[in-house]
Amino acid sequence: MDSMQILTAEEMSACDRLTSEQFGVSMSRLMLAAGRAVALFARKSFPGRKRILVLCGRGHNGGDGMVAARELALAGNDVSLVLLGEEAGLRAEVRDCWNGLASTPGVVVSVCRTPEELGELLASKRDVDLIVDAIVGTGLQAALRGLPAMAVDWLGRANAPVLAVDLPSGWNADATSAEEAAPADAVVTFTVPKLAHALGNGLTRRWSDPVIVAPIGSPREAVRSQTQLHWTGTAKSLFEAPRAANAHKGSFGHVLVAGGSAGKTGAVAMAAMAAMRTGAGLVTAAAPAALLHSVAGFAPEMMSLPLESDAAALLERKTVLAIGPGMGTSDAARQIFRELLEACTVPVVIDADGLNLLAQDLSRISSKMAGKQWILTPHPGEMARLAGIGVAELEANRLATARSFARQYQVTLILKGHRTLVAHPDGSVAVNTTGNPGMAKGGSGDVLTGMVAAALAQFPARPKDAVEAAVHLHGLAGDFAAAQWGEHSMLATDMLQCLPAAIRLRDADGWTWLQGAAQDAIRHKQDASLRKESRQ
Numbered sequence: 001m002d003s004m005q006i007l008t009a010e011e012m013s014a015c016d017r018l019t020s021e022q023f024g025v026s027m028s029r030l031m032l033a034a035g036r037a038v039a040l041f042a043r044k045s046f047p048g049r050k051r052i053l054v055l056c057g058r059g060h061n062g063g064d065g066m067v068a069a070r071e072l073a074l075a076g077n078d079v080s081l082v083l084l085g086e087e088a089g090l091r092a093e094v095r096d097c098w099n100g101l102a103s104t105p106g107v108v109v110s111v112c113r114t115p116e117e118l119g120e121l122l123a124s125k126r127d128v129d130l131i132v133d134a135i136v137g138t139g140l141q142a143a144l145r146g147l148p149a150m151a152v153d154w155l156g157r158a159n160a161p162v163l164a165v166d167l168p169s170g171w172n173a174d175a176t177s178a179e180e181a182a183p184a185d186a187v188v189t190f191t192v193p194k195l196a197h198a199l200g201n202g203l204t205r206r207w208s209d210p211v212i213v214a215p216i217g218s219p220r221e222a223v224r225s226q227t228q229l230h231w232t233g234t235a236k237s238l239f240e241a242p243r244a245a246n247a248h249k250g251s252f253g254h255v256l257v258a259g260g261s262a263g264k265t266g267a268v269a270m271a272a273m274a275a276m277r278t279g280a281g282l283v284t285a286a287a288p289a290a291l292l293h294s295v296a297g298f299a300p301e302m303m304s305l306p307l308e309s310d311a312a313a314l315l316e317r318k319t320v321l322a323i324g325p326g327m328g329t330s331d332a333a334r335q336i337f338r339e340l341l342e343a344c345t346v347p348v349v350i351d352a353d354g355l356n357l358l359a360q361d362l363s364r365i366s367s368k369m370a371g372k373q374w375i376l377t378p379h380p381g382e383m384a385r386l387a388g389i390g391v392a393e394l395e396a397n398r399l400a401t402a403r404s405f406a407r408q409y410q411v412t413l414i415l416k417g418h419r420t421l422v423a424h425p426d427g428s429v430a431v432n433t434t435g436n437p438g439m440a441k442g443g444s445g446d447v448l449t450g451m452v453a454a455a456l457a458q459f460p461a462r463p464k465d466a467v468e469a470a471v472h473l474h475g476l477a478g479d480f481a482a483a484q485w486g487e488h489s490m491l492a493t494d495m496l497q498c499l500p501a502a503i504r505l506r507d508a509d510g511w512t513w514l515q516g517a518a519q520d521a522i523r524h525k526q527d528a529s530l531r532k533e534s535r536q
Contacts, residue, residue: 035067065134253457324354434475
């Protein structure tokens with residue numbers, strides 16, 4: 001399974017050159033495929049919006065928009081296309097796209113050469129249903145000026161939704177934020193994500209707005225990157241393969257979840273329930289003996305043991321240890337934590353109070369990490385304590401800090417937050433693009449801990465993919481939960497109910513959904529239900 005790499009703008013440009021020069025796929029063919037992908041996405045995701053305005057720059061992004069305009073018109077839409085600047089001097093491949101509009105019925109073409117012409121034309125387009133932003137994409141090298149800047153300013157006041165081609169105009173492909181960029185209600189990019197798609201904050205108006213990657217014919221061999229960044233979602237295929245018909249519970253591992261303390265029994269219970277729901281064959285929750293009845297009562301399928309038991313007895317026949325949820329940081333908890341880590345020879349997932357205990361004793365415990373498979377799951381506050389820096393410094397250097405820590409201590413580090421990072425000991429980092437603000441509630445991290453442990457238990461030969469798949473599915477289940485219950489009302493346990501939908505979800509039309517997949521799936525299900533009712 002090849003991961004989807006994340007490229008810089010320069011690397012994407014090199015990919016396009018290699019695709020053309022070494023693999024014989026011309027830029028004209030790439031633009032044709034890109035424009036068709038945009039048009040198909042517009043028709044499927046914005047059905048019924050027939051009056052479409054396409055704003056085109058003079059570069060390749062504009063050429064993509066010209067092809068999209070032609071395809072949308074041929075599909076029966078009322079399309080207006082505006083070229084920002086002189087038509088003279090267009091590159092040959094863009095000129096071909098431009099010339100193709102002349103023979104396309106249903107497209108009204110305008111060329112705006114001055115601010116006055118553009119202002120007058122845009123004033124007449126306030127009643128359009130959809131706007132396609134094809135002004136400038138990954139090729140952006142400087143702040144927008146002139147007609148493109150004027151068009152972007154108008155887009156900020158327009159009422160119709162905006163579909164951005166490649167990137168919202170004004171976004172630098174290597175940037176994680178943009179102050180003066182066009183708004184976007186959807187983004188269609190091509191081949192692979194760029195840094196802005198994977199790490200950008202505010203690329204679209206809402207976190208649930210779709211961002212997709214469409215294949216356009218660039219061969220895999222042309223995608224070359226030095227960033228060591230890739231996307232978590234490719235690993236989800238681990239959970240898409242059917243299980244063997246003769247499988248049994250022992251085939252899918254035995255997870256031990258150790259934690260819990262007075263007032264925090266729910267944490268260890270949620271982690272154990274998440275491990276069960278994610279597919280572990282067996283799950284045992286270990287909690288203080290006085291609290292064990294409360295923990296075990298969460299689910300009849302859950303086995304239980306007193307946390308005070310001998311470490312060797314707790315770990316007997318277990319294939320993964322998840323430790324820390326609700327554990328507390330008392331002297332007794334610290335002693336149990338140390339004993340379990342010292343005795344453990346299987347993969348360990350450390351979360352919550354386990355991370356706080358680790359931070360207190362990192363110099364001593366780190367000597368025991370060599371040759372072991374440890375997965376740490378800190379939120380920013382916990383990561384700052386582990387790294388010995390302030391939270392503000394961490395947030396300003398999330399990627400570098402996560403990568404450095406994972407390399408130094410030879411652990412897999414899941415740095416939670418917007419665009420959760422999965423940093424591996426070899427320096428590679430996977431970026432997760434699922435998840436939403438509704439998950440910023442107690443219990444979400446406990447669910448992730450159980451899911452990661454269960455994935456490792458089921459796929460011990462592919463630990464990197466297992467961790468990345470769990471992180472991706474965790475965010476995707478959260479997206480389904482937010483769509484069903486709302487960001488304010490969703491609970492961590494709601495994600496467990498939504499996990500089956502997340503696992504079953506498949507990308508359609510050959511697109512890769514970086515963002516908005518859950519909302520799209522729900523919308524299609526609702527549309528299908530309405531069509532069924534209308535036929536009855």
